[in-house]
Structure formats: structure tokens, C-alpha cells
């Protein structure tokens with residue numbers, strides 16, 4: 001029954017993404033769905049994998065490392081949560097993309113650890129557009145300078161921007177934040193900073209990913225829309 005539910009959910013999310021792409025005149029392959037699997041047991045990730053999901057997102061280092069060891073090697077892992085500098089070394093060679101870089105100190109640590117392992121770390125700069133104090137992320141004003149500084153680090157590559165919009169009942173309320181992130185990426189492109197990309201916008205969650213796709217999201221991060229409610233209380237026991 002559970003298996004049916006996950007495959008059904010994924011089919012529904014895929015359909016929504018497809019419709020949003022059509023509305024916006026975008027190609028479906030320009031949008032990638034990340035299954036946000038934090039707190040969910042590996043059995044549920046495996047089911048999503050069988051349904052075709054290859055991108056998974058986690059927000060805790062230990063959980064990402066545990067699941068990395070248990071899932072097939074062709075999974076692309078996304079670190080979407082606040083990252084402590086002392087934990088960078090555990091994931092830098094395991095993740096496909098780090099979405100949550102909001103300080104030069106963190107980027108420097110990622111550069112150091114990526115350099116040691118001989119890899120390039122692909123990152124997004126997290127921008128807090130709504131100014132919510134509970135959220136991490138640089139301000140819109142500081143973002144350009146931060147990207148400029150990070151661009152000088154040899155083992156880190158900025159691929160674009162990420163934002164977490166407020167939780168809202170009506171996704172239209174977040175449209176402006178998504179449009180703002182897109183505009184910020186255009187503004188940064190116009191700065192002609194060497195050694196960076198601004199192609200990737202990571203925005204949109206279960207409640208608002210359709211609107212995010214319409215506004216240019218390259219990655220949407222969908223958790224509950226695929227897996228249902230999260231299991232915070234038992235997240236350690238089920239691993």
C-alpha cells in the first residue's frame with residue numbers, strides 16, 4: 001500500500017511539473033525533481049528510486065552519509081541543510097551539489113576539503129529573500145559580493161542560487177520571491193564574474209513548486225509531496 005502511495009505521489013508531482021513547464025514554455029528536461037528524503041527510512045528512498053528518482057536531498061550530514069552507504073551509487077545527493085564547517089569533510093566528495101552556502105568561511109572550508117580530496121565542489125549560494133530571521137542564507141544585498149569572493153576559490157564552483165520561501169497556504173504568495181531570485185541571478189550574471197555559473201536556481205517545495213517552475217526553477221525540492229509526513233521522532237531509530 002505504501003509503495004503504491006509513493007509511486008502515485010511521484011506520478012502526480014511529475015504531472016504538476018510537466019504542466020508548469022507547459023504554462024511557462026519551458027522544456028521538461030530543464031527542471032530536475034529532488035526527492036527530499038530527510039527523516040525517511042531507506043526503504044522509502046529505495047521505492048522512490050524504483051520509480052525513477054535519482055536525485056535525493058538531505059539536510060543532516062550524518063543521515064546523508066548513512067543513506068549514501070546504503071543506496072545505489074548512481075544516486076545524486078544534494079545537501080540542502082545548514083552545514084557546519086567541521087562536518088564538511090564527511091560529505092564533500094559524496095554530494096553532487098551543496099545548496100546551502102551562505103558565508104565565505106563555509107565556502108573556504110569546502111574549498112580546503114575539496115582540494116584535499118582532489119574534487120571540485122559544486123555549490124549554490126543560499127539567499128534569504130524573505131528576511132525571515134529563523135532562516136539561514138545571505139541577504140540579497142550581500143549575495144553579489146559573496147559570489148565574487150567564492151569565485152576565487154579554486155576547488156569550489158558556484159552553479160547558481162537557492163532560496164527557501166516562507167511556508168504559505170497560497171503558493172502565489174511566494175511568486176515574487178522566486179521572481180526575485182531569478183532577477184538576482186541575472187544581475188549577478190551581468191557582473192561578469194569569472195569562474196561561476198548562474199544557471200541553477202533551486203527553489204520550490206511541496207506547497208509551491210509549480211509556481212517556482214513557472215519562475216525559472218532548475219531544481220525543485222519536494223519532500224512531503226513524495227514521502228508524506230516526516231518522521232522526526234524516530235529518525236535515528238529507523239536508520
Ligand SMILES: *Cc1c(COP(=O)(O)O)cnc(C)c1O
Pocket residue numbers: 036038059080081164205206207221222223224225
Ligand atoms: C525539508 C525541506 C524541503 C522539503 O519540504 P517539503 O515541504 O516537505 O516539500 C525543501 N527544501 C529544504 C531546504 C528543506 O529543508
